[in-house]
Amino acid sequence: MTISADSETKLRYVGRSVTRREGADKLTGRSRYVDDMHVPGALTGRTIRTSIPAGRVRNVRFPDGFPWDEFIVAGPDDLPANEVALITADQPAFVDGIVRHAQEAVLLIAHEDAGLVHEAARAIEIEYERDAGVFGMEQGHVLKQLAIRHGDFEGAFANGDVIFEGEYRTGAQEHVYIETNGFIAWWEGDGVVLHGSHQCPYYVHKAVKHAFALDRDDQVRVTQETTGGGFGGKEEFPSLLAIHSALLSRKAGGRPVRLIYDRAEDMACSTKRHPSLTRIRTACTPEGVFKGVEIDFHIDGGAYVTLSPVVLSRGLLHSGGPYLWPAARMDGYCWFTNSPPYGAFRGFGAPQSEFAIERHLDRLAAKLGICPIELRKRNFLRKGDMLPTSQIVGEEPELERIVERALELSDYRAKQSGYGEGNGRGLGLSVFYHGTGFTGSGEVYLDSVVALEAQADGFVEIQVSSTEIGQGTETVFAQIAAEGLGIDIESIRFRKPETGAVPDSGPTVASRTCSIVGGLVERAARQLREQLAGRDIATASATGPVRAEARYQAPPGLVWNDDTYQGCAYGAYSWGCNVAEVSIDPVTAELRVESMWGIYDIGRVINPVLAIGQVEGGMAQGIGWATCEDVVLKEGAMQNTRVTNYIIPTSADAAELFVEFVEHHNPCGAFGAKGVGEIPLDGPPAAVANAVTFATGKDIAAIPIRPEDLLA
Amino acid sequence: MTIRMTINGRDCTTDANPMTPLLDVLRESCRLTGTKYGCGEGECGACTVIMNDELVMSCLVPVMQAEVATIETVEGLAxxxxxxxxxxxxxxxxxxxxxxxxxxxxxxxxxxxxxxxxxxxxxxxxxxxxxxxxxxxxxxxxxxxxxxxxxxxxxxxxx
Structure with a gap:
């Protein structure tokens, strides 16, 4: 259901629930995922990993009883550069002498007998010299530190207003994409061919080219197979598998190697959402008008840098919530620990910091004796307000309208007064926002390019490195292209992402695909339409394809200073409100999220069915993170590495979800679109925690909220 | 051992270790890759097929139990x-x-x-x-x- 801000009827595809283009293939089992590839003669690879979090590898023993001479064995000495290139290249592809976490690759083995590979992998013994590790934040070394200063924050706390402090924690979260990570690699001549499950073909390309010290771009060809879920978990992590599979293949003389993780390995070694600790101190008038905020936002980065600096950045930039803070001191710290590196996960730091501020506001409201909704309303961002980074809010967020709609749909006020506090049932609310695309100057550095090509067979082909990972890239891009070109959508096709064959439209992350890359698709479509000048596609391209490219250009005024952390952090913001209704079993303290409502402004809704799917799925992940998804860590490593003991919501747990959209179009996004993929993760944890506090009287300050915490 | 099954209405005979999961036989021997691996321990349901009119997790079914069974997979629906x-x-x-x-x-x-x-x-x-x-x-x-x-x-x- 959609509340539409305008009623443009002249659009033929945009705004309509065009059927998912690859949907029938997925529904009939025809879609080919990497593990479905039949590659004759392929060897099966396996990674031998560390089992201690810190120390040194002393010796690797290959016990008798295995035909070791038949195995391909590869290690760091076989790799020209033992580095996984990302923001930095500090993460080695194999332990480089020093063990920094308990899931590092020590070596790789491969054999044509998959069963034998698994037995052999278990038999290999590694001897260590152990060191004490660092586990948890605020110990050891800082990986990255960021600071935002705004207004007279010292003065804000000096003149007798209400000062209120709180400390909030969030746990790690495992992605549990139902398709585990996998790559198949082989060499052809002096180049490597890689097929795999991933979000960002050019990230993989960069990492493989670097690790093998290859000179030419065409020596690495990365193809994305149908990808069974990513959620950020297949942003940077797959580069490691790509390097490993390519190395085994090279040692095997170029023979194909399958490196496909089983569930336990995937859950143990892959990235997770960064655990966080946030301390908030606010100053406000007795009536609840905000004067200033001090925030210390900490995340656990794990053993290597990976993407942690940018996760910290987005988390810190969103830490004040969608409110006007006349003064702010925001400090972000990411800590090195001996955990496997934490990484990208849908929301990218913002769900952590927005949980903290939204929980803090309910606690502050209780202290002030003000209704938590009223407290928020007194401080909502409005058009023309200044964010702590000096960015001026350029549109009217209409947060009151969004909140009122959520209250109305959920029957919040009547239900809440009916239940009464502390009776095991209650509602809670959260308000949140999310910046579209890469932070600050990130989109400029990405320099994304898309191409549309009219081809002789009468089709226009979309060529992008943006991947379909379930969110609907192929479908919304076809809608945008058909709309811009003014042609039937049946004449649009989507080129399977393969480096070299498609331009680099940037990674499929940061809620940027539909809005920002889609905006480039729109521009290229309009340009191609002019080039075609009314001719039909086949005629125009009879003597060769007609091609239009569009390259990212920063919107006017979008200036960011990485040194001062001031400027326009994002070109557009999406806004939203969640209401959660929970019940708690009086005997077992089992927490159930009965229902959740979500009202979102994601700009133009390009495809309502797909957009609702994004939002509902994200809400469910957020509810899972807040309630049942408990990553049990021991010396930094996840212990519950199975779907039997790491619990994600099932259909029986599923909350009833209600979603509506409010549309404020973004002049820079595709037909007015803003980011949609990540904002659904920002709100549910605080809405649930606020509801649980109302229902139980327990002052919830951390997620996941476990029954044992409620009974304590 | 030799296993005979009817898969999506077609007779299928394959040679397999009796303890091999039905999932592996479907995917590797029969090349019916529509049925997916998700966890290998019957928890996620990605490998669900219908066997003799019952819903089973094919990763937990040793293929010997599928001898002369009627199997329906996603490929057989359309x-x-x-x-x-x-x-x-x-x-x-x-x-x-x-x-x-x-x-x-x-x-x-x-x-x-x-x-x-x-x-x-x-x-x-x-x-x-x-x-x-x-x-x-x-x-x-x-x-x-x-x-x-x-x-x-x-x-x-x-x-």
Whole structure:
């Protein structure tokens, strides 16, 4: 259901629930995922990993009883550069002498007998010299530190207003994409061919080219197979598998190697959402008008840098919530620990910091004796307000309208007064926002390019490195292209992402695909339409394809200073409100999220069915993170590495979800679109925690909220 | 040992270690890769197929138990019209229209569970939430799947 801000009827595809283009293939089992590839003669690879979090590898023993001479064995000495290139290249592809976490690759083995590979992998013994590790934040070394200063924050706390402090924690979260990570690699001549499950073909390309010290771009060809879920978990992590599979293949003389993780390995070694600790101190008038905020936002980065600096950045930039803070001191710290590196996960730091501020506001409201909704309303961002980074809010967020709609749909006020506090049932609310695309100057550095090509067979082909990972890239891009070109959508096709064959439209992350890359698709479509000048596609391209490219250009005024952390952090913001209704079993303290409502402004809704799917799925992940998804860590490593003991919501747990959209179009996004993929993760944890506090009287300050915490 | 099965209406004979999971036989020997691996321990449901009219997790079924069994997988649901067009099963069609499939990896198993539920609603007295409890989906939050199943039930053609 959609509340539409305008009623443009002249659009033929945009705004309509065009059927998912690859949907029938997925529904009939025809879609080919990497593990479905039949590659004759392929060897099966396996990674031998560390089992201690810190120390040194002393010796690797290959016990008798295995035909070791038949195995391909590869290690760091076989790799020209033992580095996984990302923001930095500090993460080695194999332990480089020093063990920094308990899931590092020590070596790789491969054999044509998959069963034998698994037995052999278990038999290999590694001897260590152990060191004490660092586990948890605020110990050891800082990986990255960021600071935002705004207004007279010292003065804000000096003149007798209400000062209120709180400390909030969030746990790690495992992605549990139902398709585990996998790559198949082989060499052809002096180049490597890689097929795999991933979000960002050019990230993989960069990492493989670097690790093998290859000179030419065409020596690495990365193809994305149908990808069974990513959620950020297949942003940077797959580069490691790509390097490993390519190395085994090279040692095997170029023979194909399958490196496909089983569930336990995937859950143990892959990235997770960064655990966080946030301390908030606010100053406000007795009536609840905000004067200033001090925030210390900490995340656990794990053993290597990976993407942690940018996760910290987005988390810190969103830490004040969608409110006007006349003064702010925001400090972000990411800590090195001996955990496997934490990484990208849908929301990218913002769900952590927005949980903290939204929980803090309910606690502050209780202290002030003000209704938590009223407290928020007194401080909502409005058009023309200044964010702590000096960015001026350029549109009217209409947060009151969004909140009122959520209250109305959920029957919040009547239900809440009916239940009464502390009776095991209650509602809670959260308000949140999310910046579209890469932070600050990130989109400029990405320099994304898309191409549309009219081809002789009468089709226009979309060529992008943006991947379909379930969110609907192929479908919304076809809608945008058909709309811009003014042609039937049946004449649009989507080129399977393969480096070299498609331009680099940037990674499929940061809620940027539909809005920002889609905006480039729109521009290229309009340009191609002019080039075609009314001719039909086949005629125009009879003597060769007609091609239009569009390259990212920063919107006017979008200036960011990485040194001062001031400027326009994002070109557009999406806004939203969640209401959660929970019940708690009086005997077992089992927490159930009965229902959740979500009202979102994601700009133009390009495809309502797909957009609702994004939002509902994200809400469910957020509810899972807040309630049942408990990553049990021991010396930094996840212990519950199975779907039997790491619990994600099932259909029986599923909350009833209600979603509506409010549309404020973004002049820079595709037909007015803003980011949609990540904002659904920002709100549910605080809405649930606020509801649980109302229902139980327990002052919830951390997620996941476990029954044992409620009974304590 | 030699295993004889009827898979999607076709007789199939294959040689396999009796303890090999049915999932591996389907995917590797029969090249029916529509059925997916998700966890290998019967928890996620990605490998769900219908065996002798019962819903099973094929990763937990030693193939010897499938001897002379009738197996239905996702590949066997759609039909071909006289003009060669594909006619999806009502459950598949409803999933397509309602957004019940996103990344698609849980979809084959989820669809098989859905098809089985329409045939045997009595096995899940509490309805859809119970019927699909054995199939994890990480993309949809299940809402779109419920809507699809309600639409498929309305279409009223349990195959």
């Amino acid at each position: 039909r071909m019209a006289d003009d060669g067009a594909e006619i999806l099963h009502p459950v598949q069609q409803a999933f397509l229209e309602c957004g019940g499939a996103q990344c698609g990896i849980c979809t084959p198993g989820m669809v098989m569970a859905g098809v089985h539920h329409l045939r045997h609603p009595e096995l899940a007295p509490d309805g859809l939430a119970e019927a699909l409890e054995g199939n994890l989906c990480r993309c949809t939050g299940y809402s779109a799947i419920f809507r699809a199943m309600e639409r498929a039930a309305e279409a009223g053609r349990p195959a």
